[in-house]
Amino acid sequence: MAIRTKSTRGRTGTQAPAFDFDEAVVLAGIAPGDADAFDAFLGAAYSGIVRDAWQLAVGDTVEGCRFDGLELGSWTLRGTHVLESVITGANVPAVSAARSGWRDVEVRDSRFGSVEVYDASWRGIRFTRCKLGYVNLRAAELLDVAFIDCTIDEIDLMDAAARRVSFEGCRIATLNTSGAKLTDVDLRGADLGQVVGIEGLRGATISAEQLQLMAPAFAELLGLTLDG
Known part of the structure; x- marks a missing residue:
């Protein structure tokens, strides 16, 4: 049975993600890039x-850009x-971004298949309708x-450290939190499988x-027997 919840808007007690990036200011007046040279x-x-x-080398930087x-x-x-x-x-279909660093990035209305971002750093990142x-x-x-109004087949947070992460209006088929260290990770807005x-x-x-x-899984973890 899927785990369904209502929206978390307006609820308190768990710190929500904080964002400083203002694309209207930061990306104002940027020049068109040469699509042929790219x-x-x-x-x-x-x-x-x-x-x-599109292949970037270790140490390369993409900064202050817009891709539509x-x-x-x-x-x-x-x-x-x-x-x-x-x-x-x-x-x-395939993103290979291990050990990459992402800061203040907005991703909207996009589709990604396999996304390999292990050992990466994400700070101030928003995925919307992806x-x-x-x-x-x-x-x-x-x-x-x-993650806002996203559909995710599987998100693997094994051994990850996550703080102030939210899933608003998302559907997640599989979530792996083995060995994870979570702080203010809000799952109330997610439909979890x-x-x-x-x-x-x-x-x-x-x-x-x-x-x-989740009660049966918690009972199994604690060695409890459910009866009745």
Whole structure:
């Protein structure tokens, strides 16, 4: 049975993610980038990019950019930095971004398949109306991250450290929190299917309905026998 909850808007007690990035200010007046060259990623705006692959090198930085319509076969950005940028209308089946650093990034109305971001750092990140396949955030550090009206097949937070992370109006088929360290992680707005590593939920906030539906798993964890 899926774990369904109502909206968490207006509720208190758990710190919500905090965001300082104002795209209207930071990205005001940025110049159009050369879509054919597609090689300048500092203060540039790109639209309608279609490529088989976009590969960045370790240490590269994408900063102050806007991408509207990003059709890629694959996106490789291992060990790179993405800062103060906005991505809308992206469609990328495979993202390889292990050990990358993301700060103040907005991603909207996009589809991503396999997203490998283990050992990564996410700070001030928002995903809105996105469809995500397998999101591998193992051993990643998350601070002030929000998923809003997203559909996620699986999000893997094994051994991750997450603080002020929320899931508002999201559907998550599988959530893995094995070995995770969670602080102010708000799951009340999520429709959860399966939770793996339920002991890793310590530090998260769930609803009464979610607690009731998770009761058999908690009982098994504690070695309790449910009778009647």
